[in-house]
Amino acid sequence: DSGVTQTPKHLITATGQRVTLRCSPRSGDLSVYWYQQSLDQGLQFLIQYYNGEERAKGNILERFSAQQFPDLHSELNLSSLELGDSALYFCASSVATLTSGQRDTQYFGPGTRLTVL
Amino acid sequence: QKEVEQDPGPLSVPEGAIVSLNCTYSNSAFQYFMWYRQYSRKGPELLMYTYSSGNKEDGRFTAQVDKSSKYISLFIRDSQPSDSATYLCAMSNNYGQNFVFGPGTRLSVLP
Numbered sequence: 729d730s731g732v733t734q735t736p737k738h739l740i741t742a743t744g745q746r747v748t749l750r751c752s753p754r755s756g757d758l759s760v761y762w763y764q765q766s767l768d769q770g771l772q773f774l775i776q777y778y779n780g781e782e783r784a785k786g787n788i789l790e791r792f793s794a795q796q797f798p799d800l801h802s803e804l805n806l807s808s809l810e811l812g813d814s815a816l817y818f819c820a821s822s823v824a825t826l827t828s829g830q831r832d833t834q835y836f837g838p839g840t841r842l843t844v845l
Numbered sequence: 846q847k848e849v850e851q852d853p854g855p856l857s858v859p860e861g862a863i864v865s866l867n868c869t870y871s872n873s874a875f876q877y878f879m880w881y882r883q884y885s886r887k888g889p890e891l892l893m894y895t896y897s898s899g900n901k902e903d904g905r906f907t908a909q910v911d912k913s914s915k916y917i918s919l920f921i922r923d924s925q926p927s928d929s930a931t932y933l934c935a936m937s938n939n940y941g942q943n944f945v946f947g948p949g950t951r952l953s954v955l956p
Contacts, residue, residue, distance in 0.1 A: 730890070730891075732888075761944070769948075770933070770946060770947070770948035770949055771889070771933065771946045773944065773945075773946075816886070818888055818889070820889075833877065833879055833891060834891075834935075834944065835891060836881075836888035836889045836890070836891075837888055838887065839886075839888050841886070
């Protein structure tokens with residue numbers, strides 16, 4: 729158990745709909761990352777938040793948005809869903825402090841499987 | 846050229862074999878190198894973490910980093926069927942920024 733939790737585990741919805749995925753990072757981790765993994769595809773980095781603020785953006789569609797709340801949990805909002813958005817969505821967390829020499833790596837949650845019909 | 850390249854496999858080996866998994870990268874600024882194991886439909890699990898060049902051993906796993914060649918490896922000794930998974934290399938430059946994953950190598954260890 730990595731300590732990162734994600735809800736829900738599975739989500740089935742229809743095209744055009746909007747969904748929200750939730751992530752709680754490990755205790756003490758300030759940074760949250762969101763990834764998309766389609767069937768047999770690699771991890772595609774979407775976006776990173778650090779202590780409530782957006783830090784880095786990857787290949788995130790304009791239909792997608794995210795935020796990190798004061799308690800450090802994060803939500804990924806996916807709107808106007810298309811069939812191609814069906815994928816596993818992973819959240820990861822890391823300490824990501826700015827202390828010199830701070831070791832940092834990411835710990836992943838179990839993922840949310842999104843199916844768009 | 847992709848920032849991180851990894852042979853996708855699948856790689857099939859008999860139980861007990863030594864497995865070598867490799868990644869090459871292009872960004873010389875990468876300082877932190879990681880290997881993750883991902884079982885089907887599960888989240889990636891951190892296996893090994895290395896800072897800069899050198900070797901690191903943990904049980905049956907050994908990670909090697911050669912920054913001069915921009916090449917990293919993961920060796921698995923005495924491979925077991927439970928090692929069957931996709932192995933992802935990952936690297937970053939500093940403090941969780943510019944974190945890049947390889948596409949993964951699918952490994953099957955046959956009993």
